[in-house]
Amino acid sequence: MIDVSRRQILQSGGAAGLLLLPGAAARAAPTWNGPPPEPGASIRVLRWKQFIQAEFDSFVANTKKFADQTGVKVRVDAESWDDIRPKSAVAANVGAGPDVIFGTLDDPFKFSEKLLDLTDLAEYLGDKYGGWYPVARKYGTHDKRWIALPDGATGGCMNYRISTMRAAGFDEFPKDTAGYLKLCQGLKKAGKPPGFALGHATGDANGWCQWCLWAFGGKTVDDNNNVVIDSPETVAALEYAKQLYGTYIDGVLSWLDPSNNKAFLADQISLTLNGISIYTVAKNSPDPALNAIAADMDHANMPIGPVGRPTEQQNILNTYAYTYTKYPNAVREYLRFMWEKPQVDYWETQSNGYIAPPLPAWNDNPIWTADPKVTPFRDVLKYALDDGYSGALGSASAAVMGDFVVVDMFAEACTGNKSPKDAAHDAAERVKRFYSA
Numbered sequence: 001m002i003d004v005s006r007r008q009i010l011q012s013g014g015a016a017g018l019l020l021l022p023g024a025a026a027r028a029a030p031t032w033n034g035p036p037p038e039p040g041a042s043i044r045v046l047r048w049k050q051f052i053q054a055e056f057d058s059f060v061a062n063t064k065k066f067a068d069q070t071g072v073k074v075r076v077d078a079e080s081w082d083d084i085r086p087k088s089a090v091a092a093n094v095g096a097g098p099d100v101i102f103g104t105l106d107d108p109f110k111f112s113e114k115l116l117d118l119t120d121l122a123e124y125l126g127d128k129y130g131g132w133y134p135v136a137r138k139y140g141t142h143d144k145r146w147i148a149l150p151d152g153a154t155g156g157c158m159n160y161r162i163s164t165m166r167a168a169g170f171d172e173f174p175k176d177t178a179g180y181l182k183l184c185q186g187l188k189k190a191g192k193p194p195g196f197a198l199g200h201a202t203g204d205a206n207g208w209c210q211w212c213l214w215a216f217g218g219k220t221v222d223d224n225n226n227v228v229i230d231s232p233e234t235v236a237a238l239e240y241a242k243q244l245y246g247t248y249i250d251g252v253l254s255w256l257d258p259s260n261n262k263a264f265l266a267d268q269i270s271l272t273l274n275g276i277s278i279y280t281v282a283k284n285s286p287d288p289a290l291n292a293i294a295a296d297m298d299h300a301n302m303p304i305g306p307v308g309r310p311t312e313q314q315n316i317l318n319t320y321a322y323t324y325t326k327y328p329n330a331v332r333e334y335l336r337f338m339w340e341k342p343q344v345d346y347w348e349t350q351s352n353g354y355i356a357p358p359l360p361a362w363n364d365n366p367i368w369t370a371d372p373k374v375t376p377f378r379d380v381l382k383y384a385l386d387d388g389y390s391g392a393l394g395s396a397s398a399a400v401m402g403d404f405v406v407v408d409m410f411a412e413a414c415t416g417n418k419s420p421k422d423a424a425h426d427a428a429e430r431v432k433r434f435y436s437a
């Protein structure tokens with residue numbers, strides 16, 4: 001059976017009782033020969049709190065199907081992304097807590113030696129489903145060992161109001177940073193400005209700040225992990241971002257991940273970076289006003305900067321398990337089950353494509369093309385760079401991301417609290433502390 005906390009049951013409308021709908025037919029593929037779950041196995045799963053209720057419901061339904069088929073008891077808890085990070089670190093340090101964590105980004109690299117080896121499972125899934133996208137493989141492996149299984153990304157794309165874009169003088173969303181700045185300026189003049197998080201928002205603030213840094217050729221470290229963030233390219237990115245910030249709605253300095261969703265659905269802003277959740281909530285709402293917002297929405301991939309290529313940062317969802325688990329076989333079998341295409345197809349369909357796939361074979365789900373407004377989210381991992389770019393992922397890159405060094409640098413420069421040059425210099429000093437440890 002599956003055990004979900006009472007709070008989550010109330011939020012999901014009794015989702016634990018749902019049954020898995022029929023999925024896609026199994027493909028001819030390698031056979032998984034892992035050992036069966038241990039008798040009497042019981043595992044605890046900690047995952048991120050949902051932004052789309054149907055996403056959580058379908059996740060629970062898939063978990064229930066696994067529990068029914070195997071007899072393994074599974075408890076599911078959900079917390080915010082920002083709460084999962086410290087809780088996962090505590091579990092690693094004390095050697096007790098959840099068996100499996102559905103976390104984010106390069107967090108597992110902070111305690112890679114304490115994580116269950118998932119190499120056989122990851123390679124099986126890659127062989128079966130056409131190989132992992134390179135950025136997903138990088139997030140999953142450390143020292144040639146798979147320490148995590150990427151389950152995709154919460155596909156960050158530009159969410160915009162079509163009517164306001166046209167009022168700003170654009171027939172289509174601009175594809176370069178010069179045109180994008182002009183659009184933002186026009187949106188402000190049209191009375192419905194952009195809104196992008198500059199608080200410690202794991203998905204949204206990191207998403208646009210890292211994109212902007214990379215789009216102008218800046219980066220935290222070079223190929224050899226030398227700290228290079230204090231550079232003319234970084235200063236150029238910050239000067240550009242300061243112009244963008246001048247068009248934003250007031251209050252973004254305190255925004256966390258839910259904040260831009262609320263502002264967009266309240267008809268306060270016309271442009272933000274987000275996953276598909278804003279559109280899905282508006283489209284499925286019983287409120288005609290929200291339905292009208294969905295009808296007037298569309299999505300676009302991030303504009304290309306002076307470097308001339310995509311530089312997207314995506315909120316990779318990364319799942320890992322601890323070596324302290326009493327039931328490693330049950331953990332691996334649970335992860336295998338959840339990553340098989342029938343379960344993934346159901347999960348993606350119910351959540352309206354909220355999770356961009358890490359394996360190309362998952363791309364044939366009709367959810368990605370039935371509604372053209374969803375399609376831009378499908379391919380974000382083709383365009384994404386990893387958080388350690390252009391160095392290696394590891395405890396240092398994870399710490400820099402977890403400490404919001406880049407976001408803070410942008411916030412300081414955008415608000416004028418520091419000049420772009422001083423903000424870049426001070427960020428470099430912070431980065432050096434992590435890379436010299």
